[in-house]
Amino acid sequence: MEDYLIKATAFKGTVRAYAVQSTNTVEEARRRQDTWATASAALGRTITITAMMGAMLKGKDNLTVKLEGNGPIGAVVADGNAKGEVRGYISNPHVDFDLNEKGKLDVARAVGTQGNLSVVKDLGLKDHFTGQVPIVSGEVSEDFTYYFATSEQVPSAVGAGVLVNPDHTILASGGFILQVMPGAQDDTIDQIEKRIGSIPPISRLIKEGNSPEEILTKLLGEDVKIHDKMPVQFSCRCSKERIEQAIKGLGNEEIDKMIEEDHGAEATCHFCNEIYSFNEDELQELKSE
Numbered sequence: 001m002e003d004y005l006i007k008a009t010a011f012k013g014t015v016r017a018y019a020v021q022s023t024n025t026v027e028e029a030r031r032r033q034d035t036w037a038t039a040s041a042a043l044g045r046t047i048t049i050t051a052m053m054g055a056m057l058k059g060k061d062n063l064t065v066k067l068e069g070n071g072p073i074g075a076v077v078a079d080g081n082a083k084g085e086v087r088g089y090i091s092n093p094h095v096d097f098d099l100n101e102k103g104k105l106d107v108a109r110a111v112g113t114q115g116n117l118s119v120v121k122d123l124g125l126k127d128h129f130t131g132q133v134p135i136v137s138g139e140v141s142e143d144f145t146y147y148f149a150t151s152e153q154v155p156s157a158v159g160a161g162v163l164v165n166p167d168h169t170i171l172a173s174g175g176f177i178l179q180v181m182p183g184a185q186d187d188t189i190d191q192i193e194k195r196i197g198s199i200p201p202i203s204r205l206i207k208e209g210n211s212p213e214e215i216l217t218k219l220l221g222e223d224v225k226i227h228d229k230m231p232v233q234f235s236c237r238c239s240k241e242r243i244e245q246a247i248k249g250l251g252n253e254e255i256d257k258m259i260e261e262d263h264g265a266e267a268t269c270h271f272c273n274e275i276y277s278f279n280e281d282e283l284q285e286l287k288s289e
Helices: 023-033 037-054 107-111 141-151 186-198 202-207 212-220 240-250 252-262 280-288
Strands: 004-010 015-021 062-069 075-081 085-090 115-122 129-134 156-164 170-180 224-231 265-268 275-278
Touching (some): 015 037, 015 212, 023 037, 037 062, 037 075, 037 085, 037 107, 170 186, 170 202, 186 212, 240 252, 240 265, 240 275, 252 280
Antiparallel strands (some): 004 015, 062 075, 075 085, 115 129
């Protein structure tokens, strides 16, 4: 099944909801980053939530998420936009541990329990919106829940999960974001909290073949109104032209050093690990331009 997300409301519009299947997207990120299981879970959860946050934007708006704890994986960075395109990378991909006491991948140990979660939104305005909160658990979903409540003042429930095969490929990945709007009744919130506590983990629901629509029905009941459905995919904006512009920005002196000392240049994209090579003639052309 192709990855996609849905936007919905429930309880007469007082609850806004998003759900996504992101298995293929996270697998592509894992393949490009060569992540081990626990690192894959941390990166996958972050990418999955970023995809849904991107769906909250409009037009050409985009956002960048950075989860930087004191754990061994270092920083986890993800970009998303309103088109369902997302990408991400992790500082130290080769991190894995034994399962935690709950029998799950020990993401909190990998991320760390101290540090910050920051979100930068480019909404096409002069200044970007930036929000930052401290990490509260390192489990990723709980950290984003705290971010929404604290930085955006929107009471939210965020869930994201990743199951990894023995060969490190991604078996299942998905997530949801539920947000309480003004006017929501207390009993509505109570119902949602009970449902969240009673359903299986989101990754298991995806593994069992539940669609995003079915997941929201389990979370919110039958009164779910779907407003939009959109594909989700790993997509990187890097290109040789972008790298050329970056090299030009270094100035002729630096380009001369590349030619004389290295007889060329090579650059690797953090997000997709695509390698761009430039020979001496190409560098000379960039210098002359």
